[in-house]
Amino acid sequence: MTPEPSPTRPVRVALLGAGVVGGAVARLLTEHADDMRARVGGSLEIVGIAVRRAGRDRSDLGLDPSLFTTDADELVTRADVVVEVIGGIEPARSLILRAMEHGASVVTANKALLAEDGPTLYDAAAEHGVDLYYEAAVAGAIPLLRPLRESLAGDEVRTVLGIVNGTTNYVLDKMDTTGAGFADAVEQAQALGYAEADPTADVEGFDAAAKAAILASLAFHTRVSGVDVHREGITEVTAADIAAAREMDCVVKLLAICERTDAGVSVRVHPAMIPRSHPLAGVREAFNAVFVEADAAGQLMFYGRGAGGDPTASAVLGDIVAVARHRVGGGLGPGESTYADLPVLEMGQAVTRYHISLDVEDRSGVLAQVAAAFAEHDVSIETVRQQLVPGTASQSARANLIIVTHTATDAALSSTVERLRTLDVVRGVNSLMRVEGS
Ligand SMILES: NC(=O)c1ccc[n+]([C@@H]2O[C@H](COP(=O)([O-])OP(=O)(O)OC[C@H]3O[C@@H](n4cnc5c(N)ncnc54)[C@H](O)[C@@H]3O)[C@@H](O)[C@H]2O)c1
Ligand SMILES: N[C@@H](CCO)C(=O)O
Numbered sequence: 340m341t342p343e344p345s346p347t348r349p350v351r352v353a354l355l356g357a358g359v360v361g362g363a364v365a366r367l368l369t370e371h372a373d374d375m376r377a378r379v380g381g382s383l384e385i386v387g388i389a390v391r392r393a394g395r396d397r398s399d400l401g402l403d404p405s406l407f408t409t410d411a412d413e414l415v416t417r418a419d420v421v422v423e424v425i426g427g428i429e430p431a432r433s434l435i436l437r438a439m440e441h442g443a444s445v446v447t448a449n450k451a452l453l454a455e456d457g458p459t460l461y462d463a464a465a466e467h468g469v470d471l472y473y474e475a476a477v478a479g480a481i482p483l484l485r486p487l488r489e490s491l492a493g494d495e496v497r498t499v500l501g502i503v504n505g506t507t508n509y510v511l512d513k514m515d516t517t518g519a520g521f522a523d524a525v526e527q528a529q530a531l532g533y534a535e536a537d538p539t540a541d542v543e544g545f546d547a548a549a550k551a552a553i554l555a556s557l558a559f560h561t562r563v564s565g566v567d568v569h570r571e572g573i574t575e576v577t578a579a580d581i582a583a584a585r586e587m588d589c590v591v592k593l594l595a596i597c598e599r600t601d602a603g604v605s606v607r608v609h610p611a612m613i614p615r616s617h618p619l620a621g622v623r624e625a626f627n628a629v630f631v632e633a634d635a636a637g638q639l640m641f642y643g644r645g646a647g648g649d650p651t652a653s654a655v656l657g658d659i660v661a662v663a664r665h666r667v668g669g670g671l672g673p674g675e676s677t678y679a680d681l682p683v684l685e686m687g688q689a690v691t692r693y694h695i696s697l698d699v700e701d702r703s704g705v706l707a708q709v710a711a712a713f714a715e716h717d718v719s720i721e722t723v724r725q726q727l728v729p730g731t732a733s734q735s736a737r738a739n740l741i742i743v744t745h746t747a748t749d750a751a752l753s754s755t756v757e758r759l760r761t762l763d764v765v766r767g768v769n770s771l772m773r774v775e776g777s
């Protein structure tokens with residue numbers, strides 16, 4: 340049940356979590372209280388901040404110490420707006436649901452929860468007539484979800500393609516620009532505070548896959564959860580892959596790709612080579628960038644900081660203003676839109692291109708056998724390049740065969756590679772990567 344709008348009573352805001360994002364939200368809410376009041380049309384009052392441990396010195400946030408509580412369950416029952424920046428599935432989900440049951444709108448940055456169980460949150464928001472906003476959950480500060488949910492609501496989105504994980508972009512950028520190996524680049528990212536002590540969620544692509552699920556759900560009006568997303572991280576990307584990309588005048592990026600085709604929607608996260616001339620190739624360090632292509636709008640690009648306390652808090656504050664305005668003036672923002680209910684396709688149905696570098700024997704008939712494997716799977720070759728590998732007199736002659744395909748289904752391309760691995764003339768696969776954006 341939504342409380343009656345009351346312009347005279349402040350909008351009561353409860354914050355769950357005072358970590359990197361929560362701390363920045365608390366500080367900025369206080370620093371900009373006057374501007375927030377003017378933008379909302381009524382004042383905001385922080386009624387409490389739930390923390391895990393009491394007694395820590397939080398004087399840097401400039402807040403009354405009595406606002407801190409370890410009883411989040413109680414706090415969510417006395418707020419109009421609950422801001423969840425704890426992260427993880429539980430207790431975040433239970434606290435959000437409890438907040439909604441008590442009539443609070445919710446702002447969250449929690450992509451993991453939204454990708455795993457977004458529909459439960461949306462259903463609860465609809466049942467209790469409250470807002471659920473989560474701009475910070477994807478690409479941090481970059482306004483991206485509001486454009487998809489609201490600005491492009493009249494258009495037909497075809498593609499969302501982007502770099503949505505700053506940590507992995509930093510690692511791949513360092514591997515490309517300094518020649519660092521994967522482990523060294525991860526250490527550098529950890530030293531700078533980009534990568535966590537346990538970088539699994541980032542480097543294995545879980546974080547990007549959660550964001551891809553959220554983007555695809557909004558873009559295609561279809562429920563897509565994290566498990567629907569084909570996910571490959573960057574742990575297998577080698578210096579040889581980076582060098583192979585450089586020879587092609589390409590760069591390796593971890594891409595989140597959401598596409599609408601005649602058959603349904605395809606959502607995937609994997610490393611891919613993109614041409615250096617592609618705008619996403621110029622996205623350096625820990626920045627994020629996302630391309631959106633819609634029927635009427637054409638191509639749009641969004642660029643900025645996808646992580647960090649203040650940048651993420653900027654998105655959270657924007658959401659707080661939006662939902663607080665609804666409290667003051669009435670109304671609700673858009674709820675879940677799943678009317679299109681498109682089928683979510685298997686990875687094998689995705690259409691892509693492969694770059695394959697093969698270690699082969701250099702003798703007559705080798706190229707014909709390799710070409711036959713492609714033909715068997717109806718995969719057309721775009722370019723072939725051969726590099727001789729210098730060897731000793733006692734060794735048989737060897738070469739690297741570098742092949743770039745035309746587009747084909749991922750199923751046909753991966754079957755071709757499996758067939759190539761069985762050929763006697765193929766000693767091994769040096770490097771294998773999808774090519775996107777050209
Ligand atoms: N850090 C970023 O750059 C960034 C960017 C976008 C989204 N996010 C998302 O924002 C959320 C918060 O991230 P963060 O970086 O601030 O994490 P963080 O670990 O710095 O902060 C989380 C805080 O929640 C507290 N906490 C844990 N359980 C609690 C409980 N039961 N009650 C009260 N407090 C509890 C922790 O003690 C910690 O201080 C996550 O969902 C994350 O995915 C973070
Ligand atoms: N770990 C994430 C934080 C923002 O979601 C990243 O590196 O982009």
Ligand code: NA
Nearest residue numbers: 474477479481
């Ligand atoms: Na965002």
